[in-house]
Amino acid sequence: MFNPHQDTDPDETQEWIESIKGALQEHGPERTRFLLEKLIDFAERQGARMPFNTNTPFINTIHPFEQKPFPGNRAIERRIKSLVRWNAMAMVSRANKKTEGIGGHISTYASSATLLEVAYNHFIRGAAHTNGPDMVFFQGHASPGIYARAYLEGRLTETHLKNFRRELSKDGGLSSYPHPWLMPDFWQFPTVSMGLTSLMALYQARFMHYLEDRGIIEETGRKVWAFLGDGEMDEPESLGSISLASREKLDNIIFVVNCNLQRLDGPVRGNGKIIQELEGTFRGAGWNVIKVIWGSDWDTLFEKDAAGALAKRLEEVVDGELLKYVVAGGSYLREHFFGKYPELLNMVKDISDKELLRLRLGGHDPEKVYAAYAEAVEHKGKPTVVLARTIKGYGLGEAGEGRNITHQQKKLNEKELLSFRDRFNIPLTDSEATTAPFYKPADNSEETVYLRARRKELGGPLPFRNQKSEKSKIPDRSLFNEALAGYGDRELSTTMAFVRQLTKLTKDKDIGKYIVPIIPDEARTFGMEALFRQLGIYSHSGQLYEPVDSEQFLYYKEAVDGQILEEGINEAGAMSSFIAAGTAYSNYGVNMIPFYIYYSMFGFQRIWDLIWAAGDMRTRGFLLGATAGRTTLNGEGLQHQDGHSHLAAAATPNIKAYDLAYAYEIAIILREGMKEMFHYQKDVVYYLTLENENYKHPEMPSGAEKDIIKGMYKIHSTKNPVIRLLGSGPLMGETLAAAKLLKQDWNIEPGVWNVTSFSELRREAEESERWNLIHPDKRQKKPHLEKSLSKHKVPTVAVSDYVKMVAEQISPYVPGDYYALGTDGFGRSDTRENLRHFFEVDRYYIVLTAIRALVNTGSVDPALSEKVMKKYGIDPNKPSPITV
Ligand SMILES: Cc1ncc(C[n+]2csc(CCOP(=O)(O)OP(=O)(O)O)c2C)c(N)n1
Numbered sequence: 001m002f003n004p005h006q007d008t009d010p011d012e013t014q015e016w017i018e019s020i021k022g023a024l025q026e027h028g029p030e031r032t033r034f035l036l037e038k039l040i041d042f043a044e045r046q047g048a049r050m051p052f053n054t055n056t057p058f059i060n061t062i063h064p065f066e067q068k069p070f071p072g073n074r075a076i077e078r079r080i081k082s083l084v085r086w087n088a089m090a091m092v093s094r095a096n097k098k099t100e101g102i103g104g105h106i107s108t109y110a111s112s113a114t115l116l117e118v119a120y121n122h123f124i125r126g127a128a129h130t131n132g133p134d135m136v137f138f139q140g141h142a143s144p145g146i147y148a149r150a151y152l153e154g155r156l157t158e159t160h161l162k163n164f165r166r167e168l169s170k171d172g173g174l175s176s177y178p179h180p181w182l183m184p185d186f187w188q189f190p191t192v193s194m195g196l197t198s199l200m201a202l203y204q205a206r207f208m209h210y211l212e213d214r215g216i217i218e219e220t221g222r223k224v225w226a227f228l229g230d231g232e233m234d235e236p237e238s239l240g241s242i243s244l245a246s247r248e249k250l251d252n253i254i255f256v257v258n259c260n261l262q263r264l265d266g267p268v269r270g271n272g273k274i275i276q277e278l279e280g281t282f283r284g285a286g287w288n289v290i291k292v293i294w295g296s297d298w299d300t301l302f303e304k305d306a307a308g309a310l311a312k313r314l315e316e317v318v319d320g321e322l323l324k325y326v327v328a329g330g331s332y333l334r335e336h337f338f339g340k341y342p343e344l345l346n347m348v349k350d351i352s353d354k355e356l357l358r359l360r361l362g363g364h365d366p367e368k369v370y371a372a373y374a375e376a377v378e379h380k381g382k383p384t385v386v387l388a389r390t391i392k393g394y395g396l397g398e399a400g401e402g403r404n405i406t407h408q409q410k411k412l413n414e415k416e417l418l419s420f421r422d423r424f425n426i427p428l429t430d431s432e433a434t435t436a437p438f439y440k441p442a443d444n445s446e447e448t449v450y451l452r453a454r455r456k457e458l459g460g461p462l463p464f465r466n467q468k469s470e471k472s473k474i475p476d477r478s479l480f481n482e483a484l485a486g487y488g489d490r491e492l493s494t495t496m497a498f499v500r501q502l503t504k505l506t507k508d509k510d511i512g513k514y515i516v517p518i519i520p521d522e523a524r525t526f527g528m529e530a531l532f533r534q535l536g537i538y539s540h541s542g543q544l545y546e547p548v549d550s551e552q553f554l555y556y557k558e559a560v561d562g563q564i565l566e567e568g569i570n571e572a573g574a575m576s577s578f579i580a581a582g583t584a585y586s587n588y589g590v591n592m593i594p595f596y597i598y599y600s601m602f603g604f605q606r607i608w609d610l611i612w613a614a615g616d617m618r619t620r621g622f623l624l625g626a627t628a629g630r631t632t633l634n635g636e637g638l639q640h641q642d643g644h645s646h647l648a649a650a651a652t653p654n655i656k657a658y659d660l661a662y663a664y665e666i667a668i669i670l671r672e673g674m675k676e677m678f679h680y681q682k683d684v685v686y687y688l689t690l691e692n693e694n695y696k697h698p699e700m701p702s703g704a705e706k707d708i709i710k711g712m713y714k715i716h717s718t719k720n721p722v723i724r725l726l727g728s729g730p731l732m733g734e735t736l737a738a739a740k741l742l743k744q745d746w747n748i749e750p751g752v753w754n755v756t757s758f759s760e761l762r763r764e765a766e767e768s769e770r771w772n773l774i775h776p777d778k779r780q781k782k783p784h785l786e787k788s789l790s791k792h793k794v795p796t797v798a799v800s801d802y803v804k805m806v807a808e809q810i811s812p813y814v815p816g817d818y819y820a821l822g823t824d825g826f827g828r829s830d831t832r833e834n835l836r837h838f839f840e841v842d843r844y845y846i847v848l849t850a851i852r853a854l855v856n857t858g859s860v861d862p863a864l865s866e867k868v869m870k871k872y873g874i875d876p877n878k879p880s881p882i883t884v
């Protein structure tokens with residue numbers, strides 16, 4: 001059988017190799033590359049189809065002769081790194097000895113120490129750098145190393161380190177992972193939900209281009225660095241948006257993947273090669289890939305490998321074997337790796353077993369790592385990923401170096417501590433070392449002086465988070481006059497009402513240009529297409545084509561200085577843009593005001609983890625869940641109808657959620673949100689649900705403003721109420737209709753309230769209750785709910801287009817009996833009317849529930865319920881919407 005890899009004419013092959021060799025020697029790699037490309041191109045055109053291959057051999061991308069020399073002091077840097085290693089290990093080990101099970105990780109940082117130290121000493125810019133700081137996403141589980149370095153730099157004290165993972169300690173502790181919410185002047189980016197780092201870093205880099213292209217910031221060569229784990233790359237989010245980076249020519253992003261070949265349970269790719277797999281994926285997506293697999297010790301072996309036996313053997317081995325070599329020792333490596341071919345065995349005959357095992361890998365060799373970063377920061381027009389081979393638990397020896405248990409290794413015993421000390425020459429006696437003390441050299445020591453000087457030159461310490469921001473000038477109330485006055489007889493949806501106000505905001509002279517509308521391919525659904533032409537859609541390369549609708553006034557306009565981020569069908573990416581824009585106040589000192597509008601169902605349900613990370617990162621901005629409401633979005637059915645995002649929002653600490661019924665409510669909340677976030681600089685996110693049902697929008701009742709913000713305001717009061725109705729969002733219409741029926745058909749006149757936010761009502765009530773609990777001697781506080789409703793102890797019927805728990809969250813704080821109607825169950829496609837009946841939230845069910853409430857209090861005849869059912873055709877045999 002024909003074998004395409006079989007060499008049928010070795011002499012001819014050799015001749016070709018010789019000529020390439022000649023070209024390399026005479027003209028260098030550039031010319032050689034050119035020649036080979038020409039040859040391939042020619043062969044392709046002559047019909048010799050080339051096999052597709054995105055991989056290069058399993059060796060370092062940068063050849064020794066191309067390697068930029070290491071400019072630092074190797075010896076001092078090694079000593080610094082060893083001390084960081086020691087302190088990081090000691091911090092975790094001590095914490096776990098003190099409090100069994102408190103957790104933390106030793107092995108991740110042990111593998112990435114060189115990758116980080118080279119970056120710290122030579123590349124990443126701090127806050128005071130003349131050209132602005134870089135942004136660094138640190139691998140979450142490597143946090144002990146980051147703390148340990150900050151300790152050496154004098155930024156953290158021994159007490160901090162002692163209180164690792166003991167944040168509630170009186171004298172201050174350290175958070176487990178990077179959490180800006182918990183350490184707001186230290187951590188800049190939360191990274192510990194695997195997969196989100198890649199996405200958030202990519203969109204940060206893209207947002208930097210956006211700000212530069214729009215002239216909001218200057219281009220100063222800032223970089224975004226993302227340190228990632230190789231196991232973490234299995235998250236779909238990790239690789240899902242990498243093509244964005246090449247498409248947008250993001251040469252301001254550098255990924256460093258710590259390829260220790262292991263994750264938590266075991267190998268990332270026991271039967272394959274994660275580095276090669278990632279290389280193929282990234283190259284295929286148009287990235288500049290730099291592999292740093294082998295350390296300098298291997299250079300001489302590769303030099304000797306003229307016949308290619310070593311290269312061949314390296315292609316054969318799988319990661320599972322490579323891991324075994326780390327653990328099984330030098331003789332095993334000799335026998336099983338080099339022993340396969342006699343010429344390989346011969347190559348290492350003068351190297352002892354011990355030396356063999358110590359052949360350093362690329363990710364542990366500062367010279368190789370330096371060369372990779374030096375090339376990465378210079379690379380133009382493309383993003384770069386450095387794939388660095390490391391050993392998980394490096395230096396832990398018996399305590400877990402390269403073992404499958406290494407991720408879970410939390411403490412070292414005395415023997416292990418001593419061997420760790422020896423391995424890294426930590427100046428501690430035996431009796432000292434066995435207590436794992438933190439070790440900090442004197443301020444005037446060579447190490448401290450060096451490390452401070454390096455950071456000073458690079459612009460100061462990292463991580464560092466800027467907490468300061470400017471106050472934006474929020475538009476006057478008059479900008480919202482139209483919405484506040486209502487739209488008369490015109491029927492429109494809350495989505496349309498919002499878009500009209502957004503359009504006005506983008507024209508405001510103070511904040512207009514800082515508004516960032518973000519949309520994942522749904523602008524037409526929301527009636528926002530007019531903004532395309534007016535604001536332009538951001539595109540780094542402008543518009544290289546004439547759009548099909550160029551003849552029309554509202555054509556699809558892409559522009560380098562476009563304001564809209566149209567992210568395509570990509571909620572996770574759009575949310576990452578939201579995060580980048582909503583933290584620009586901290587990262588760039590500019591208050592950008594993001595409005596991310598999306599299909600409500602594909603918000604919390606789909607990307608809640610990113611919303612959570614946005615909270616951690618102290619993002620500010622507006623999330624707009626459009627086409628919301630289980631029965632209000634009628635035709636789309638089960639997968640589209642959101643009836644639970646408000647439940648998720650209520651459980652997200654930084655989210656202020658509003659379900660709005662009228663245009664004036666939107667106006668009030670938009671203005672309040674902007675004031676709170678961009679003037680008073682509170683780190684919250686406003687979540688507004690908007691709907692697509694058209695109806696009339698009245699003028700704002702006078703004096704309602706404050707109550708709208710608090711979460712509930714009065715729509716209709718009666719002299720002697722026996723029952724009250726709380727309507728909300730799109731079901732306000734049904735609530736008002738029910739009130740009418742109650743009066744007209746049953747002679748009961750309810751009080752009617754409009755709830756704009758169940759969760760805000762609950763939060764305030766909860767806070768008051770807590771305060772009252774611990775201040776029994778003081779005048780007890782009354783929350784808005786109690787102040788508004790306690791006058792009449794009558795039953796309450798609340799209705800929303802969300803699951804009942806949304807309305808039920810206030811029930812402990814509402815005086816009298818409380819009944820909630822809601823839309824539990826999977827959605828259906830049908831008319832709004834039928835859906836509201838099916839979910840039992842329409843006017844008739846509201847009336848029926850009100851009557852039942854009165855029956856239960858004994859104030860009406862029990863037979864009334866049946867009469868109501870008969871009158872409105874409520875069928876007791878109707879299937880339940882909540883049964884599955
Ligand atoms: C979304 C998510 N799932 C699971 C985890 C739990 N987890 C933490 S670290 C880890 C293994 C990490 O492996 P890798 O990315 O290779 O990093 P390494 O520690 O090997 O450098 C896992 C599964 C997590 N933090 N986030």
Ligand SMILES: [Mg+2]
Nearest residue numbers: 230231262263
């Ligand atoms: Mg790993």
